[in-house]
Amino acid sequence: MVIAMGFEGSANKLGIGIIKDGEVLSNPRRTFITPPGTGFLPAETAQHHQSKILDLTEEALKTAGITPSDVDVLCYTKGPGMAPPLMSVAVVARTLAQLWKKPIIGVNHCIGHIEMGRAVTGAKNPTVLYVSGGNTQVIAYSQQRYRIFGETIDIAVGNCLDRFARVLRLSNDPSPGFNIEQLAKQGVKYLAIPYTVKGMDVSFSGILSYIEEKADGLISSGQYTPADLCFSLQETIFAMLVEITERAMAHCGSNEVLLVGGVGCNIRLQEMMGQMAKERGALLHATDDRYCIDNGAMIAQAGLCEFNSGVTTKLDDTFITQRFRTDEVHVGWRS
Amino acid sequence: MSCASAFDATLTIEIPFPSSEIAEIVFRTLSVDREPPRGNVRKELALSGNTLTAVLIARDPKNLRTAANKFLDYVKLTVDTINRFG
DSSP: OOEEEEEEOSSSEEEEEEEETTEEEEOOEEEOOOOTTOOOOHHHHHHHHHHHHHHHHHHHHHHHTOOGGGOOEEEEEEESSOHHHHHHHHHHHHHHHHHTTOOEEEEEHHHHHHHHHHHHHOOSSOEEEEESSSOEEEEEEETTEEEEEEEBSSSOHHHHHHHHHHHTTOOOSSOHHHHHHHHHTTOOSOOOOOOOEETTEEOOHHHHHHHHHHHHHHHHTTSSOHHHHHHHHHHHHHHHHHHHHHHHHHHHTOOEEEEESGGGGOHHHHHHHHHHHHHTTOEEEEOOHHHHSOOHHHHHHHHHHHHHTTOOBOGGGOOOOSOOOGGGSOOTTOO | OOSOOTTOEEEEEEEEOSOHHHHHHHHHHHHSSOOOGGGTEEEEEEEETTEEEEEEEESSHHHHHHHHHHHHHHHHHHHHHHHHHO
């Protein structure tokens, strides 16, 4: 009957979640949304989190119907992510740990996504594609580590999408990627874009440069609509992701794929990945936007796994870090 | 006072709290993180009874302003958390 409370704020989403025995009791979230044509910067994002986190803490407790004394462990995102937002959340988690006299655990953000995906979908030992604005990794479990089989060698796929949305001046509400997805549905004309898979890895910065440079000219000349460009970009980058995922599955002899991270909400990506999986006789697992998008419950879930395996973090070690590799964590809760 | 050379600018902030228990919570919370390396600022925290003392050291006084503002934001966040949930 362990109750874990998770605090997440590594990018522009601030989320606090409470989990009891695998059941999510509450998972409220606030997103820092900037005007069209702009992205979120560290200092402003930290200000947003600082201004909302105490109200959100109270909301999480109230919705869950519990009091601070009921909480068994506080879990917060140690990294990776943007330092000022991470620190804003960590400061509150540390303070609460001392006030309420509870143990605290620093959680790896990527592992939060993985463990929540496994818990929600029931996937046993999947090849994981973790795709978001900040991360793009193909991950498989082996000998108590989540090993990175392939990843972006430059920017994340979500970053590529978000920055292209700025060129088109799409709204960032609810997220730029969501608005690209909707616009892409109206695309009819395909533009050939560079396709950059490098073995097990992918590269997106060249694709972004290419399409940033060409977009205004193609649109103003009437050759392509913004919808056509969104459609072409998605088809290209999603095919790349499907390719490297399939490569990892072939290496591991895997028959399950788990899609996590904000870009995992994209229905077109789910379709393409599902098609590949079906052709291999494999199963695709995906979650909805409650858990795909950064949230507090996923931090509580991963923290709970650590806590149940006897691990906590000493208060002096609860620093945050911008870089935190997925394979740095000892996955002691799996055999 | 601390490891500041003759060319450094320093800013000392002393914050008295209502109790040593509260001061200790703030001290322990804010002692954990190191200053970002590219910020060119060193920070040293000390606790004495009810009083938290922060010494910020930098070559360029402008960096002190940014570091001080951020530090005070986190002090405020910690104190607000204590007031709300303590």
